[in-house]
Amino acid sequence: MRVENRVLFQHRCSAIARRDLQAFAHKVAQSITDFICVLTTDEHIQELNRKFRGKAEATDVLSFPGSNEIAISYERALAQAREFGHTVDAEVRILMIHGALHLAGYDHERDSGEMAQAEGRWRRKFKLPQGLIARAGKALE
Numbered sequence: 001m002r003v004e005n006r007v008l009f010q011h012r013c014s015a016i017a018r019r020d021l022q023a024f025a026h027k028v029a030q031s032i033t034d035f036i037c038v039l040t041t042d043e044h045i046q047e048l049n050r051k052f053r054g055k056a057e058a059t060d061v062l063s064f065p066g067s068n069e070i071a072i073s074y075e076r077a078l079a080q081a082r083e084f085g086h087t088v089d090a091e092v093r094i095l096m097i098h099g100a101l102h103l104a105g106y107d108h109e110r111d112s113g114e115m116a117q118a119e120g121r122w123r124r125k126f127k128l129p130q131g132l133i134a135r136a137g138k139a140l141e
Contacts, residue, residue: 010040011074015088024093024126032122033104037070037096045073061095063102070099086129094129097122 006025029035042058048071049055060076072095081091106115
């Protein structure tokens with residue numbers, strides 16, 4: 001099934017080429033698992049994180065396996081892009097891959113490095129900077 005707008009923009013994302021990000025999202029969905037991604041605000045993702053995970057802070061990415069949805073905080077992505085020295089577009093793509101892997105059943109908090117390896121493979125395939133798991137020091141690349 002082809003979803004036209006795989007990425008829904010609930011936040012003004014002027015630093016992102018929307019058409020390019022939509023094309024990237026389609027490639028990830030075809031390669032890893034089907035999903036819809038919502039780019040949203042810190043406030044909204046904090047509300048989702050509290051409701052579904054019992055955590056009262058904003059986070060960068062959340063995955064919802066029952067609905068195949070990924071929520072990404074544009075504000076967190078922008079801050080992390082600045083921190084790690086790459087574009088916000090690259091950071092959103094990293095977060096999208098991370099979220100899609102969770103939807104596909106990977107769990108870096110419980111596995112033996114399988115998600116870190118998969119994230120590294122996809123990141124390299126799409127020529128993206130270091131992934132979330134590696135940045136957290138949980139895997140060697």
